[in-house]
Amino acid sequence: MAASSSHDYAPLIRKLESTLQLTEAERQGIASLPLQVQSLRADQDIVRVGDRPSRSCVVLSGYTATYKVTGDGKRQIHAWHIPGDVPDLQSLHLRVLDSSIVTLTPSRVGFVTHDDLRVLCRAEPRIMEVFWRQTLIDGAIFREWMTNIGRREAYNRLAHILCEWMVRLRAVGLTDGSACELPMTQAELADAMGVTTVHVNRVLQELRADGLISLKGSRLEILDWEQLQQVADFDPTYLHQDPGEAAA
Amino acid sequence: MAASSSHDYAPLIRKLESTLQLTEAERQGIASLPLQVQSLRADQDIVRVGDRPSRSCVVLSGYTATYKVTGDGKRQIHAWHIPGDVPDLQSLHLRVLDSSIVTLTPSRVGFVTHDDLRVLCRAEPRIMEVFWRQTLIDGAIFREWMTNIGRREAYNRLAHILCEWMVRLRAVGLTDGSACELPMTQAELADAMGVTTVHVNRVLQELRADGLISLKGSRLEILDWEQLQQVADFDPTYLHQDPGEAAA
DNA sequence: CCAGACCACTCACATAGGTTAGCGACTGGC
DNA sequence: GCCAGTCGCTAACCTATGTGAGTGGTCTGG
Numbered sequence: 001m002a003a004s005s006s007h008d009y010a011p012l013i014r015k016l017e018s019t020l021q022l023t024e025a026e027r028q029g030i031a032s033l034p035l036q037v038q039s040l041r042a043d044q045d046i047v048r049v050g051d052r053p054s055r056s057c058v059v060l061s062g063y064t065a066t067y068k069v070t071g072d073g074k075r076q077i078h079a080w081h082i083p084g085d086v087p088d089l090q091s092l093h094l095r096v097l098d099s100s101i102v103t104l105t106p107s108r109v110g111f112v113t114h115d116d117l118r119v120l121c122r123a124e125p126r127i128m129e130v131f132w133r134q135t136l137i138d139g140a141i142f143r144e145w146m147t148n149i150g151r152r153e154a155y156n157r158l159a160h161i162l163c164e165w166m167v168r169l170r171a172v173g174l175t176d177g178s179a180c181e182l183p184m185t186q187a188e189l190a191d192a193m194g195v196t197t198v199h200v201n202r203v204l205q206e207l208r209a210d211g212l213i214s215l216k217g218s219r220l221e222i223l224d225w226e227q228l229q230q231v232a233d234f235d236p237t238y239l240h241q242d243p244g245e246a247a248a
Numbered sequence: 249m250a251a252s253s254s255h256d257y258a259p260l261i262r263k264l265e266s267t268l269q270l271t272e273a274e275r276q277g278i279a280s281l282p283l284q285v286q287s288l289r290a291d292q293d294i295v296r297v298g299d300r301p302s303r304s305c306v307v308l309s310g311y312t313a314t315y316k317v318t319g320d321g322k323r324q325i326h327a328w329h330i331p332g333d334v335p336d337l338q339s340l341h342l343r344v345l346d347s348s349i350v351t352l353t354p355s356r357v358g359f360v361t362h363d364d365l366r367v368l369c370r371a372e373p374r375i376m377e378v379f380w381r382q383t384l385i386d387g388a389i390f391r392e393w394m395t396n397i398g399r400r401e402a403y404n405r406l407a408h409i410l411c412e413w414m415v416r417l418r419a420v421g422l423t424d425g426s427a428c429e430l431p432m433t434q435a436e437l438a439d440a441m442g443v444t445t446v447h448v449n450r451v452l453q454e455l456r457a458d459g460l461i462s463l464k465g466s467r468l469e470i471l472d473w474e475q476l477q478q479v480a481d482f483d484p485t486y487l488h489q490d491p492g493e494a495a496a
Numbered sequence: 497c498c499a500g501a502c503c504a505c506t507c508a509c510a511t512a513g514g515t516t517a518g519c520g521a522c523t524g525g526c
Numbered sequence: 527g528c529c530a531g532t533c534g535c536t537a538a539c540c541t542a543t544g545t546g547a548g549t550g551g552t553c554t555g556g
Contacts, residue, residue, distance in 0.1 A: 144346070
C-alpha cells in the first residue's frame with residue numbers, strides 16, 4: 001500500500017469531465033482526496049460480496065470486473081471497469097456489497113474513504129451530482145447488458161460487447177486507431193455473456209471469418225466498424241457520453 | 249391530469265422510510281412537492297426512449313415496467329415498478345431516456361418537475377441521499393436480474409422473479425398472507441426473463457405441478473416458500489431493504 | 497349480443513447453445 | 527529446464543428453449 005502520486009486522479013478527472021466541465025476548484029477538490037494506492041496481480045478480488053467497506057476504489061491502471069456467483073457456482077460478470085472508473089461507488093450509500101470486484105489484469109487501484117468523499121460532496125454539490133450521475137450511467141449500462149443477454153443471440157451479443165468496449169476505451173484515450181487491448185479471457189467473456197467458453201470461441205471464430213474483427217493475443221482490431229455495429233445493434237446513447245447531455 | 253390529493257405521497261414516503269427514518273420536516277418536504285396526477289389505462293407508454301423529460305414520475309397505484317426494444321423488435325423488460333417507485337428518477341441527471349416505461353395495469357401516476365426536485369434536494373441533503381440511494385438499489389436489482397437471466401435456467405429464473413415480487417410487495421403492504429396480485433401477462437414475464445411465452449407457460453406449469461405456487465387469474469399464492477426460495481437461489485440482500493443497512 | 501382481441505395453453509418439430517473430453521502452445525515458479 | 531496450470535481451440539453428442547401453428551375461454555367496445 002503506497003501513497004498517491006499527483007497524477008493518479010488524471011483518469012478519473014478525465015472521465016468526469018467527459019460528462020461535465022469542472023471548475024478548477026472542483027478539480028482541486030478531487031485531486032486532493034487522500035488516496036491509498038495498491039498494486040494487484042491479475043485475478044485478485046478487490047472487495048467481496050458481503051463486505052461492508054468504509055472506502056471506495058478507483059481503477060488507476062489495468063482492468064477489473066464486477067461479478068456475482070450463483071448458488072450452483074456459475075459466475076455472472078455485470079460490468080468491466082477501465083481506468084478512471086469507481087466500480088463500488090455505490091457502497092457510499094449501500095452498506096453491504098451485493099457483488100464482488102476482481103482484477104482482470106495486473107492493476108493499480110486507489111482507495112478513498114467514504115468520509116472523505118462525503119466531506120467533498122457536501123463542500124462541492126456539483127461533484128456530488130457528477131458522482132450520482134456516474135452511478136446512473138452504470139445503471140443505464142446494466143439495462144443495456146440485460147437486453148443484450150436476454151434478447152440477442154450470442155454472435156450479436158459478443159459484437160455488442162466489443163462495440164461498447166471500443167467506445168469506452170476511446171473516451172479515455174486507450175485506443176490505437178481501430179485497435180485496442182482486449183484483456184479478458186474467453187472464459188471471462190463467457191461469464192459476461194451468459195454462455196459457455198466453448199460457445200464464445202465458436203462465435204469469435206465466426207466474427208473473424210466474417211471479417212469483422214481480428215483478435216490476436218489480447219490485441220483487438222475492428223476491421224469493419226459499420227458492419228460490426230449493425231450486427232451488434234449498437235447505439236451508444238445508453239453510455240451517456242455527450243457532455244452536453246448532462247441534465248441542467 | 250388532476251391536482252394531487254394529500255395522501256398521494258403515502259406509498260413513496262413509506263418506501264423511503266423503509267430504508268431511512270425521515271424527520272417530520274423531511275416528510276413535509278416530500279409531501280409538499282407539487283404533483284400532477286394522471287390516470288392511465290393498461291399498456292400505455294408513460295415515457296419513451298429518446299424523450300428528454302423535465303419531470304419524473306411516481307407510481308401512485310397500479311404497476312408499470314421499464315423496457316427496451318432491440319433492432320429486430322424483441323422486447324426486454326428491465327424492472328417492475330410498484331406503488332411508491334419513481335421509475336425514471338435517473339432522468340434528473342441523464343437528459344435522454346434510454347428506455348421506455350409502460351403501464352402493466354390501469355394506473356395512477358404523479359409527475360414531479362425536476363426543478364422542484366432539485367430545490368428540495370438542495371434544501372434537504374438527506375432527502376437527496378435517500379433518492380440517490382434508491383437509484384443505487386435499482387442498480388443492485390439490475391445486477392441480480394442480469395445474473396438471473398444470464399446464469400439460471402428458466403424454471404429457476406421464474407421462481408426468482410416470483411420471490412422478488414412477493415418480497416417487494418410485502419415491503420409496501422400489498423400482500424395478503426402468502427398471496428398477492430401478479431398483474432403481468434405471460435408475455436410480459438417472458439420479456440422480463442428473456443424467453444418466449446411458450447416457455448414461460450411450460451415452466452409455470454412445472455412450478456404448479458411441483459406444488460410451489462398456485463396462480464389463478466392474476467392471484468398468485470406461494471404454497472411452499474422455503475422450497476421456492478431454494479429453487480430460485482433467492483437471497484434478498486440485493487434489495488437492501490433493511491433500514492439499518494443504509495450507509496452512515 | 498356479437499365480433500374482434502387478447503390471453504392461457506398445447507403440440508410437433510427445429511436449433512442455439514450446453515456438456516464432456518481432449519489437444520497443443522504458452523508461461524511462471526522452483 | 528521441467529512441471530503444473532492456464533489459455534485458445536476443436537469435435538461429438540445432448541437438451542433447454544425457440545418456432546409456427548392452433549385451440550378454446552373471456553373480456554370488451556359498439
